[in-house]
Amino acid sequence: MSTTDVGNFRSLAAERQSAAEREALAASAATEGPAWSNMKAPDARSQQSAAVAVTNGRRALKVFLSNPNALFGTGFLVFVILVALTAPILYPDDPLSMVGRPFLWPGQSPAYPLGTDSLGRDVLAGILHGSRISLFVGLMATALGLTFGVLVGSTAGYFGGWIDDLLVRLIEIFQTLPSFVLLVVLVAIAQPSATTVTLAIAVISWPTVARLTRAEFRAIREKDFVVAARSLGYGHARIIFREILPNALPPIIVTSSVMVATAILMESALSFMGLGDPNVVSWGSMIGTGRELVRTAWYLTALPGLAIVFTVLALNLIGDGLNDALNPRFSQDR
């Protein structure tokens, strides 16, 4: 068709339109139903909101509870916590006191189911009491590191500018030092005790949280609902803690479970090196004292070692489970 017959084209269009109208009329008369057959089709918006719903708490719990690994981890951790709580009742005496003949192998004497060590101390009592210090250090160090890390990270990420520069430099100072060497130095300077070990572990673990929190805050800060919150005249503290932080929590929660595991490992490593609290028994110190006898009495290192392995494994499994549950991108039933 050439471009000259525009008038013709217009009249054609008009004719076609009226024909289409007649057709539409006939069609609607025939079916009596809605002419739009796609009215029930899901649109992009409803699909999107379904995807968002995955982050919903109840849904996340369901995903977490349907994960056998996470359930095993949670179960084992609950068991360890119960053991830690009941240890003083089951073994009220000092686990560091000598109670029997040295080098009793596990099963050799019914009074000491897991045997005794080179000084005749009860290994089972040691492991049960050791869970207390491991959990205490793990949880407290994580709580402290988390609090400080979240505060620093959220301040840096939210405000940006020179505050961000300053705090990032601070984080980088800690990250450029080899963390375990720093830990050893810190504990060696202070007197080794459960408190100083906890503080030292917190000092070396907060930068990870701070970096993560900062990254989350930088992303969420630009979201529409944060601008909306600012447009309502909310103060900085309210926006940080009520608007942004709850939305930044999922990755922080996941990281914190792994942090507990890392803190337990670090405490064990310190105790193994003899830098733990000398007045309390810990899994790491038990391995440390059993180290020289590993060829003759290997159970002295293996048993507390297994306790560490399973506790750390449980925490890592919980972390994986939380990650699947709280991070919709990787959950299988998206």
Added chain:
Amino acid sequence: MAPLLQVDNLTIRFPRAEPVRDLSFEISQGETLAIVGESGSGKSLTALALMQLLPRAARIANGSISFGGRDLTKLGAREMRHLRGREIAMIFQEPMTSLNPVMTIGRQIAEVLQVHEKLSSRAARERAIELLRLVRIPAPEKRVDDYPHQLSGGMRQRVMIAIAVACKPKLLIADEPTTALDVTIQAQVLDLLDTLRRELQMAVVLITHDLGVVAQWADKVVVMYAGRKVEQALPDDLFNDPLHPYTRGLLAASPRLKHDFHYRDGALTEIPGSIVSAVGETGCPFRPRCNQARASCSHHVPQLTVPAEDRLVACPFTTSIKAVPHAAALSL
């Protein structure tokens, strides 16, 4: 009566650009002012400037924003925070992302009341339910505990409106409030805004690119192009007799429902080029796209003139199309 909001020669400057230049307008209590223009014309930045929430890199290089006798550009952060949400409120374009996803809508409405009116949490919750009823959300007692993802887009925009009007602001800025909504919902939401404007005696700044919205809900229209006001008129005048070539182009580019427009009738007219061509242009920013451009257009930026009562236009070569035959006007 003195206008509630008076913007004078507002210029917003980024390090490398001035997306809003010499913008002036005023709005009185209970009035709806529509700001129209295509994407990139500086509408949303103007809205953010009114809230003093401009992006970090941007700053107000010149001009004043007088609200109730106070110059907002000179207020401190604390005083401005005090005004936001209480006297000036804003509704955003995207209802899907403008609500905090991890807080129930009831708590989000209650929060603004607790912050600004110091209500107890129980009283704030009661008010939240009232407000949900006011914005016509069915079964507000149940909906108040819903999370945003449980609501549709239209409902969420109603919640946003409820939050915005919770403290009975004097000025409501609606930045494309219906762009993300279905056409059927758009009219409901705009009707709701209009009702609330009348009941609460609010002034409304309605930012939109939809001329249909302007025709139906605005008292006064400002047409923006490349950060400048190119025309200001009452809606009737604007639609019957657009003066600026850009306004004419916009009108020609919109389907006219009274003509039973159908896509098979042929393509809509379009304005050639894009707004990007205004960057670095000396003279009239619309010149590269204007079908009436003359050599003199490149010499200086056209001043706003007053061709008739209640009208402003920034084009020296404009002629009223009432003078030309109707058919010619349609084929602009």
